[in-house]
Amino acid sequence: MTAREVNFDGLVGPTHNYAGLSHGNVASMSHRGAVSNPREAALQGLAKMKFLADLGVPQAVLPPHERPAIETLRRLGFTGHDDAAVLHAAARQAPALLAACSSASSMWVANAATVTPSADTADGRVHFTPANLTAKFHRSIEPPQTARTLRAIFRDPARFVVHEPITGAQAMGDEGAANHTRFAPGHGRRGLHLFVYGHRALEAGAEPARSRKFPSRQSFEASAAIRRLHLIADQSAVFAQQHPEAIDAGVFHNDVISVGNENVFLYHERAFVRTPEVIADLERAYAALHRNSALIPLMVPANRVPLADAVNSYLFNSQLVTTSRGRMALIAPTNCAEIPSVKTFIRNLLARGRTPLREVHYFDLKQSMRNGGGPACLRLRVVLTKTELAALPPRILLSGATYAALVTWVKKHYRDRLATADLADPQLLQETRRALDELTALLGLGSIYPFQTTGA
Numbered sequence: 001m002t003a004r005e006v007n008f009d010g011l012v013g014p015t016h017n018y019a020g021l022s023h024g025n026v027a028s029m030s031h032r033g034a035v036s037n038p039r040e041a042a043l044q045g046l047a048k049m050k051f052l053a054d055l056g057v058p059q060a061v062l063p064p065h066e067r068p069a070i071e072t073l074r075r076l077g078f079t080g081h082d083d084a085a086v087l088h089a090a091a092r093q094a095p096a097l098l099a100a101c102s103s104a105s106s107m108w109v110a111n112a113a114t115v116t117p118s119a120d121t122a123d124g125r126v127h128f129t130p131a132n133l134t135a136k137f138h139r140s141i142e143p144p145q146t147a148r149t150l151r152a153i154f155r156d157p158a159r160f161v162v163h164e165p166i167t168g169a170q171a172m173g174d175e176g177a178a179n180h181t182r183f184a185p186g187h188g189r190r191g192l193h194l195f196v197y198g199h200r201a202l203e204a205g206a207e208p209a210r211s212r213k214f215p216s217r218q219s220f221e222a223s224a225a226i227r228r229l230h231l232i233a234d235q236s237a238v239f240a241q242q243h244p245e246a247i248d249a250g251v252f253h254n255d256v257i258s259v260g261n262e263n264v265f266l267y268h269e270r271a272f273v274r275t276p277e278v279i280a281d282l283e284r285a286y287a288a289l290h291r292n293s294a295l296i297p298l299m300v301p302a303n304r305v306p307l308a309d310a311v312n313s314y315l316f317n318s319q320l321v322t323t324s325r326g327r328m329a330l331i332a333p334t335n336c337a338e339i340p341s342v343k344t345f346i347r348n349l350l351a352r353g354r355t356p357l358r359e360v361h362y363f364d365l366k367q368s369m370r371n372g373g374g375p376a377c378l379r380l381r382v383v384l385t386k387t388e389l390a391a392l393p394p395r396i397l398l399s400g401a402t403y404a405a406l407v408t409w410v411k412k413h414y415r416d417r418l419a420t421a422d423l424a425d426p427q428l429l430q431e432t433r434r435a436l437d438e439l440t441a442l443l444g445l446g447s448i449y450p451f452q453t454t455g456a
């Protein structure tokens, strides 16, 4: 079955700001209090999407969430005769809570959900589970909107199933596709799934100590539940624990320390506990699924690229994509070209010419990077057959016309400067709602936001 991998990129929302909300994410922590530029952030993301579309990689868009999240503030007891009064009450009584309810973090859609293509599921449908993101309050409020948005896009129940997010506290901590990699000889072939977790919450395994400095976000129990829910065969899944040392170095998701595409796997030596065994497990499971294809593991040794350089450059948060010419390209953040060990590594990797990896393209995504979000964080991969693709609302796909309309839309609605104090501005809420209302019409999505259905 021919199928293509569609990259759904999260559009950066109008409240993009630096509130330092993510303990364990070194970029977010170190940029706390900086002034952001939401307009530039959104345009940087759109430029990356346009480039990939032009490269022949199917590209689609996921709309941002409504922020500040008035509905959440009301649920937490802030009242007032209108939404501006609710905002005012929150700003006065709990400014940190208002900041958490204003984050544009839904842009990092690698954390929106885990996705399993129809080639891998027992019922032949594409499965989605919105991530519960229980590890961080500001992200834990995302799942209901994520579910609404996915259901508006993947509407046909005969082809798609959008599950409820897994419930449970941190024992069921699920951060979505950022901790999941799929391998196959081609995107439409049967896939092998690598689920990476930080800790076991309920079942104590024979695993070494957990990270000490920074928390682990993904639990084994959540990853195992996703495999069951998505009807993935037992022999098509490998589970691996993230190295606690990596988490403590700032690797809060596995997509900060490894990236795969088709049969290629680029990973850091310290990515996993017992990395050589994980690779051997993957090779064995892959060989059992596919006789005429072999996994190509590309290890990055710690003496060539130390963990700190991997985290600062976000090398592994590059996108590894198949271009229309059947070659692979690395879409890397410009930070990779600024760190000598990483720059040299990429140059040598391409020069070797023994892998399908032939091109590197650097992108300036610094607005998002300052919050710990690189190229791969900004996209959710959805492998779709032709008929599945035809079942989507057509304007969700990035054509030249949609791109131009989105650039105009950003320039019309977004501010070029936002400080944390501005989050209390009732004008910002109005601007955001006007922008999102226009966006849902532009993308042909109907009403998906609470303010559109309650008439607020």
Ligand code: SUG
Pocket (backbone or CB within 6 Å): 017, 018, 019, 020, 021, 022, 025, 028, 029, 103, 105, 108, 110, 111, 136, 139, 178, 252, 253, 255, 256, 371, 372, 373, 374, 376, 377
């Ligand atoms: O969850 N940053 C996000 C970055 C997510 C990156 N995603 C992947 N690696 N897939 C996070 O830590 C920072 C927001 C702030 O500080 O305002 C933030 O939420």
